[in-house]
Amino acid sequence: MFTGLGLGGHEEEVYLQLLTTPGGSVQWIGARSGLTTTQVTAALESLAANGLVDRSAALPAVWSAAPPDVALEELLLRREGELRRARRRITELMRAYRRGGPGAEAGELVEVITGRDSVAELWRSLQLDVRDRLRILDRPPCVRRFDPETELAVLQRGVEMHVVYESRALRDPDRLAEIRSFARAGEQARVLPDLPLELALVDDRLAVLQVSAGSELPSVLLVRPSSLLDALVGLFELYWSHAMRLPATATADAGVTPEDHRHRQLLTLLAAGLTDESIARQLGVSPRTVQRWVRELMDRFGARTRFQAGIQAARADLL
Known part of the structure; x- marks a missing residue:
């Protein structure tokens, strides 16, 4: 049951034994499970490190199980984070692999990412890794998969986020409500009637640029530090300076007539x-x-x- 969470059979057996009782000692668990004292002790230490069991404050020799709905959910979230980091590491290794091939020097500056799932994973990983500032030209239809919870988490980390929306993005009432929630969370939003492309700038390190709008197989360019990246930063700042600020909310504010x-x-x-x-x-x-x-x-x-x-x-x- 717990293999996918990084726990072995001994840990599972000990945890399941403790779920059926308010508490138990190493000897009691061993007698019930058929495990040796050494095996039970090692399993308890592993479970404790993962927040699944605790010692009794009054009786240190007695162990009890943490509620599974909380403890297992927290462990599952940690494992998901590890898997995301591993996936990003694979991407980094592939880039290193490509750098070793013919034409690698030119390929280091711009990389083509193709496929809806690949683009979505790239965008999510960039949001999780952004350090200081995220700047976006949002031109529908968006090639990236939109994830409101991830963007709100980015804002909660104190990342400065500037977004210029093409006016079409505001015609959907649900989308407009999301944009207002982002603005209330700290996003600085502006709007223009038309935008030439969809663009995301991650700090001053990377840019994600849509290859072509309306294609059946979404593709983006990942642009690394170069004169092209500098030009894209200048393009964003030009459109930002001409855009109209978007109100954060449609509700009346205190002191507003x-x-x-x-x-x-x-x-x-x-x-x-x-x-x-x-x-x-x-x-x-x-x-x-x-x-x-x-x-x-x-x-x-x-x-x-x-x-x-x-x-x-x-x-x-x-x-």
Whole structure:
């Protein structure tokens, strides 16, 4: 039962014996299991190191089993982490192997990763390994597999995350809700009507660049430190500087006037590229009211277009 968790038959037998009683000594366990004192002692030490058994505080010679729903789950999570690290190590070994082949010097700078599962595993490992900063151009449809829990864990580690979303990403209410949850967790999110590509920059060490959009077999380029990586960093900063800041939430904040709150909601939906009719349905008003609110917003900031109004609103810290 426990082989996949890195435990042997003796550890399993001892743990199962202790599950049936409030506590037992080495001799009692040996008598019940048929194991020698040396085997029981070694098994108990291994189980204790993995958090599966404990000594009694009052009677040090008595051992008891930890609840399996907690202890085994924690052990399983540790094993999963070890497997992920082993998988990343295999990837590193393959890169070393390729470096030893013909044309290895040029191949060190850019590597092609093909296949949905391979791309997903690469993206997950990069998120787990990021140290200081993650910068993303998010252009749907995304070739990487999206994992909200992993991104929230990255933010909780204090990693600085800057993301520019193409407006199409905000049209799905569920996706928009996720993006707002990331913003509340610390992600700095901005939006542009169009993006040229999907890109992720991991610290200043690596870049992941989509090969082509809409292909049946997803592929990405893994770019290492080079003039190409420097150019991709410059490309991101250019789009970041022109993007409109995205409100973190559509709920009213303390100290925000009803007009500013309404403008925040309106700007979020405009940034998503929704029509006046769609915005009206979401806000529960008429299209004519939406058009009036948009005109008020443009007049307020002296903007000639809706997007200019969004830029001016961001500069005024409305967003």
